[in-house]
């Protein structure tokens with residue numbers, strides 16, 4: 001007996017903050033426009049996608065709800081997922097890096113600690129605290145990750161101060177000696193006279209897509225035209241097109257056409273362009289010409305155009321690429337399908 005398809009497919013999205021805008025943009029570009037009446041409304045639909053139901057939550061709750069299966073898919077931070085992953089075994093990573101929300105979880109100490117520059121220095125320092133009968137205190141929102149990380153460095157004598165928000169104040173208020181917190185630009189640490197320790201990256205994080213493992217199996221079973229495959233394929237296409245222009249360079253063969261087109265193609269290859277193709281074209285009056293198409297990083301185009309004219313091009317057009325699908329590129333859906341099949345095989349063996 002086959003189970004009924006999951007309907008609606010519940011997708012959880014962070015309700016605000018660093019991880020909100022990015023996913024709304026990705027979904028919109030992928031053709032999944034989220035219709036949210038107001039930023040206080042915690043449910044939404046997706047235009048033209050009746051199978052999906054969107055709910056807005058805090059990133060930490062998203063991991064929990066995906067783990068419990070109340071939400072089938074969720075967008076959260078890898079930091080938040082990794083912290084809860086020890087307990088959230090039903091929540092599986094589908095896309096580890098959605099290309100935004102980049103930050104790192106780091107160990108930071110007061111700038112005034114001139115003798116403490118590397119996380120290794122904490123091995124001796126924490127031992128000295130212990131020998132002097134003092135407690136070395138570490139403020140963090142990520143106790144599980146910090147314990148695992150300190151164990152890896154052989155740091156054992158410390159006490160975790162489990163805290164929420166504004167940890168950067170803790171050393172100056174005497175609440176903690178060091179903190180383990182997120183940073184991206186580094187401004188907050190600097191403005192609070194803290195310094196990231198060398199070797200002190202506990203985790204590199206980005207926005208990620210997770211899913212409830214049993215629900216993923218059921219969605220994968222719907223195949224390549226099911227809602228999960230269509231969503232993941234669209235998101236793959238969007239991510240692969242990011243920052244790219246579809247370039248068309250045309251010219252008339254003043255020199256023998258094929259040579260000019262070949263020189264243009266070689267030049268574009270040197271500029272890092274991908275998927276270069278060339279061919280003959282005829283203008284409106286039937287005159288012969290050539291055309292080279294390629295995908296090129298948008299930021300490089302303006303620096304290229306004069307060189308292309310020097311090579312014999314008469315027109316250069318760059319259109320923003322919205323989707324790039326490439327038969328040979330990795331597919332998130334296919335990878336997920338393989339991973340799930342491997343897990344089933346593993347379970348039935350064991």
Ligand SMILES: Nc1ncnc2c1ncn2[C@@H]1O[C@H](COP(=O)(O)OP(=O)(O)OP(=O)(O)O)[C@@H](O)[C@H]1O
Pocket residue numbers: 016017018019058059060076077078079080101102103182183184185205206207
């Ligand atoms: N400075 C930053 N730059 C980029 N991404 C960040 C940054 N700080 C945090 N993040 C990412 O955003 C996630 C949520 O942080 P944010 O502050 O936006 O949410 P929040 O509403 O404060 O969450 P909560 O209410 O659970 O604390 C973090 O877990 C991390 O993945």
Ligand SMILES: O=P(O)(O)OC[C@H]1O[C@H](OP(=O)(O)OP(=O)(O)O)[C@H](O)[C@@H]1O
Pocket residue numbers: 017018165166168181182183184185186187188189
């Ligand atoms: O390195 P920076 O670019 O300065 O960013 C670091 C800050 O960003 C996060 O705080 P957030 O802005 O999310 O505020 P929060 O304290 O409410 O979490 C994090 O907790 C840091 O405090």
